[in-house]
Amino acid sequence: MAEFFAMGGYGWYVWMSYGACAVVVVGEALSVRARRRRALEDARLAAVDAPSRGAGAMP
Amino acid sequence: MGARDSDDHDGGGTDAFAWALRRDLAIALRTRSELAVQLLFYAIVVTLFPLATTPERNLLSTMGPGVLWVAALLAALLSLPRMFALDQADGSLEQMALSPWPLPAIVSGKIAAHWLVTGLPVVLLSPIAALQYGLDGTAIAVLVAGLALGTPVLSLIGAIGAALTLGVRGGGSLLALLVLPLYVPVLIFGAGAVDAVRGGLAVDANLSLLGAGLIVAALGAPFAAAAAVRIALD
Amino acid sequence: MAINWYHYASPATFHPLAGRLAAAFAWLAAALTAAGLWIGFVVAPTDATQGEAYRIIFIHVPTAWMAMFIYLxxxxxxxxxxGFNTRLSAMMAQSLAPTGALMALLALWTGAFWxxxxxxxxxxxxARMTSTLILLFLYLGVIxxxxxxxxxxxxxxxxxxxTLVGAVNVPIIYFSVRWWNTLHQGASVSLTSAPKMATIMLTGMLVMTFACWFWCIAVALWRVQAIILERERGAGWVAALPAVRET
Known part of the structure; x- marks a missing residue:
């Protein structure tokens, strides 16, 4: 196992490459999910707002 | 604006080009001091490099072509935001877009004026700067030929960027980010031509590629810039 | 088979479809990644000249290809x-830009470590690294x-x-950078001597390329869902979404 992670002495290069890819994949997925949740939250606020604004008669 | 009786074969394209060229040149002549500032900027950038590196002649003549080209790029960039911004501010850009004249022709005239006012002076000043960098006669001739072919491309591509960033947040630095990567081929072929002649190689390939780039940019860029102007005015 | 494309070009109908497609592509990408990594790390033998370091190409080449492909x-x-003034296609372009930029960044990063x-x-x-760097600048400019x-x-x-001006320029930039690179060959390392690739290495690389491709599709579809929700905030169909109605 340790031999596998050592990568014949090239462990630093190999794992820095694959590690960065893993970080980017996870990071991008999380940021997109956060963006989607924010968008849903904003839509919820807009949906709550809109009917009340529509119902309120013009003074 | 201008003559409306332009029903010649190209839909008034030539008239529109000439009108926009004359108009922008007249405006540029009224604000001569700003032009002097741009030229001075070029001269100062060229002066800074030896101070930042070395006055050693061999190194300077190696770096020279690249430095002179990068300085020309930056000088062109500096003047780009003015290409459409003033006309947009006083509403004349909107009139141009609404006129019966083809907008790409008007934009071409403005680009030509921009080159005459900012590109040509750099081309004319460059032999003096090249002497400071210890370039010899043929190298200077190739540098000037390359700049004469390449600086119009800078104005043409720059016009697209200027129109896209019209009235946009952080316009100036955003313009640099958009336009500088697109300038890479011009820089490579232009500076490469001088490098080639200094290395005793043929320069015609570099210069013909620059010429081809100029033709492609002249045929395409005015349309893209005109489209970008319409988008900005919407 | 007649598909009504205009039906799916509406954000309201595309939003749920994008979610289903994204999930499918994400699962495919996960399975292919597992297979590709297994081929790359277990099946493929150590390279005679580069040792274990060559295993980076299983991730480097796919990201570099995707960086270019996504721009197209x-x-x-x-x-x-x-051309058609369709909103959804503009949203797709908007959604792809960050993914493309990240792929270019990963290509450069893994290229450095290789x-x-x-x-x-x-x-x-x-030439390839320099033009990928310029491609990254083009992505960042669009964003x-x-x-x-x-x-x-x-x-x-x-x-x-x-984007279209950039797309016209990308081949010219690539050509000019290669031109510049061959003229200055003496100054840099000779990189043209690519080692002959064994079939198993090629297989691993192709599997990883598909994994990378499907992942990009999945994440771009998820992002376009978010973009659709942001833009259509006030629309009735958004308000009727279960995720919006609850709470």
Whole structure:
């Protein structure tokens, strides 16, 4: 196992490459999910707002 | 604006080009001091490099072509935001877009004026700067030929960027980010031509590629810039 | 088989479809990644000249290909957006830009970590690395232009024009950088001597390329869902979504 992670002495290069890819994949997925949740939250606020604004008669 | 009786074969394209060229040149002549500032900027950038590196002649003549080209790029960039911004501010850009004249022709005239006012002076000043960098006669001739072919491309591509960033947040630095990567081929072929002649190689390939780039940019860029102007005015 | 494309070009109908497609592509990508990594790390033997360091190419080459490919796809959606004035294609282009930029960044990063043991330097002014760096700048330019314009419709069109101008320039940039690189060959390491690739290595690389491709599709579809929700905030169909109605 340790031999596998050592990568014949090239462990630093190999794992820095694959590690960065893993970080980017996870990071991008999380940021997109956060963006989607924010968008849903904003839509919820807009949906709550809109009917009340529509119902309120013009003074 | 201008003559409306332009029903010649190209839909008034030539008239529109000439009108926009004359108009922008007249405006540029009224604000001569700003032009002097741009030229001075070029001269100062060229002066800074030896101070930042070395006055050693061999190194300077190696770096020279690249430095002179990068300085020309930056000088062109500096003047780009003015290409459409003033006309947009006083509403004349909107009139141009609404006129019966083809907008790409008007934009071409403005680009030509921009080159005459900012590109040509750099081309004319460059032999003096090249002497400071210890370039010899043929190298200077190739540098000037390359700049004469390449600086119009800078104005043409720059016009697209200027129109896209019209009235946009952080316009100036955003313009640099958009336009500088697109300038890479011009820089490579232009500076490469001088490098080639200094290395005793043929320069015609570099210069013909620059010429081809100029033709492609002249045929395409005015349309893209005109489209970008319409988008900005919407 | 007649598919009504206009039906799916509406954000309201595309939103749920994008979610289902994204999930499918994400699962495919996960399975292919597992297979690709297994081939790359277990099946493929140690390279005779590069040792274990060559295993980086299983991730480097796919990301580099995707960085270029995504720009082409972005240009395609931008052309559709300008030509047919369809909102959804502009949103697709908007959604692809960050993914493309990240792929270019990963290509450069993994290239550096592959270059260090192979060429002895993290960064060489190699034609491919230099043009990938410029490609990254093009992506960042499109993203910056998008962020600088408040009106989404104007941003759509401006970014589409910029993307298309960039797409015309990408081959020219690539050609010019290669030209520059061959002229200065003495100054940099000779990188043209690519080692002959064994079939199993090629297989691993192709599997990883598909994994990378499907992942990009999945994440771009998820992002386009978010973009649709942001833009259609006030629309009735958004308010009727279960995720919006609850709480």
């Amino acid at each position: 796809v972005m240009a395609f959606w931008s052309a559709l957006a300008l 270059g260090r043991p192979t060429w002895g330097t993290y960064w060489a002014w190699d 910056a232009l998008r962020n600088a314009i408040d009106d989404p419709r104007r941003a759509d069109k401006a970014c589409a024009v910029l």
